[in-house]
Amino acid sequence: MDSALRAPRFITAGEIMLRLTPPDYEKIRAANSFAASYGGSEANIALALANLGIDSTFFSVVPNNSLGKSAVRMLRSNDVHCAPVILSTPEETPTHRLGTYYLETGFGIRPSKVIYDRRHSAMAEYDFSRVDLSALLEGYDWLHLSGITPALSPGCARLVLDCLRTAREKGMTVSFDGNFRSALWSWEQARDFCTQCLPCVDVLLGIEPYHLWRDEADHSRGDWKDGLPLQPDYDRQDEVFRAFAARYPNLKCIARHVRYVHSGSENALKAFMWLDGRTYESRTFSFHILDRVGGGDAFAAGLIYAMMKGYGPEETVSFAVASSVIKHTIHGDGNITDDAESIRSVMNMSYDIRR
Numbered sequence: 001m002d003s004a005l006r007a008p009r010f011i012t013a014g015e016i017m018l019r020l021t022p023p024d025y026e027k028i029r030a031a032n033s034f035a036a037s038y039g040g041s042e043a044n045i046a047l048a049l050a051n052l053g054i055d056s057t058f059f060s061v062v063p064n065n066s067l068g069k070s071a072v073r074m075l076r077s078n079d080v081h082c083a084p085v086i087l088s089t090p091e092e093t094p095t096h097r098l099g100t101y102y103l104e105t106g107f108g109i110r111p112s113k114v115i116y117d118r119r120h121s122a123m124a125e126y127d128f129s130r131v132d133l134s135a136l137l138e139g140y141d142w143l144h145l146s147g148i149t150p151a152l153s154p155g156c157a158r159l160v161l162d163c164l165r166t167a168r169e170k171g172m173t174v175s176f177d178g179n180f181r182s183a184l185w186s187w188e189q190a191r192d193f194c195t196q197c198l199p200c201v202d203v204l205l206g207i208e209p210y211h212l213w214r215d216e217a218d219h220s221r222g223d224w225k226d227g228l229p230l231q232p233d234y235d236r237q238d239e240v241f242r243a244f245a246a247r248y249p250n251l252k253c254i255a256r257h258v259r260y261v262h263s264g265s266e267n268a269l270k271a272f273m274w275l276d277g278r279t280y281e282s283r284t285f286s287f288h289i290l291d292r293v294g295g296g297d298a299f300a301a302g303l304i305y306a307m308m309k310g311y312g313p314e315e316t317v318s319f320a321v322a323s324s325v326i327k328h329t330i331h332g333d334g335n336i337t338d339d340a341e342s343i344r345s346v347m348n349m350s351y352d353i354r355r
Helices: 041-051 066-077 133-137 154-170 187-200 234-247 295-308 313-327 340-347
Strands: 009-013 017-021 035-039 055-059 061-063 086-088 100-104 113-117 142-146 173-177 203-205 253-261 266-275 278-281 285-288
Touching: 009 041, 009 154, 017 066, 035 041, 035 066, 041 055, 041 066, 041 142, 041 295, 061 066, 066 086, 133 154, 142 154, 142 295, 154 173, 154 187, 173 187, 173 295, 203 295, 234 253, 234 266, 234 278, 253 295, 253 313, 266 295, 266 313, 278 313, 285 313, 295 313, 313 340
Parallel strands: 009 055, 009 142, 017 100, 061 086, 142 173, 173 203, 203 253
Antiparallel strands: 017 035, 100 113, 253 266, 266 278, 266 285
């Protein structure tokens, strides 16, 4: 079928991990039980889109054991296609383990805390030169990647760059979220790598970690983002978006959400989006937090969904931030909302019971 006549197909690649969380806001050091679930940035986005009815596929490597199979089973139960996922053998990934992270959920003035245990995971150890990326991406319209995966190992970094180039050759829409994780690599390492990705990106989520020098020949003049507040006003954000677009004319859309932290249990969010030469700003949403992890992924998934569905600019940025807001009310990494109208109700600040 002609791609113009069928629904768009989405694929992403990254690591899925076991998540262990003490119940009832307990601290890890005092916990004697943990709730188990699965998550990871790219997997969260695939899951959110699949729940909204998008044809969504996830590529990863997990060990061929009960933990790896359980992670895949969870994604499949959320309608994510997992045929490309590699169940590795101990010969292929000697440490033969699924990455794990521990989440200590914050409450009130106490913030949440994450401890990673993902070194030498199957994803990090696998030799991706064995994968035919052209075949992997064949037939898909949209590829999403993040700056988390390249931080896992040199092989994962090469995978990301090779996927970007292959997707560009195939004419796919490519989205990328820098998603800096200080536990995995340094700020400069992240900026150096993620900046390499920008020429292959159509839709950019977030404005860091990237070098955006005012003068490529004289870095002493600084970066366009230097001094940008965590909660910028419209004009300052617009200036940075325009600097990105001027340097990388391949960028069709740039979007970011802005967080206001009132406490560990109460936040507010709004978003900015640059599209077709103009910056758009959403309204600000205040809310109480049940589970913050995955909020940025829900924002990315909401933006991708709205763009795939042809929403207008104001509607797109509002739908994206409302997707993130509603995720904060759901346990686990992924936004399992399977009804776009529920997100639109939040977007329109309509909280009454639906009968």
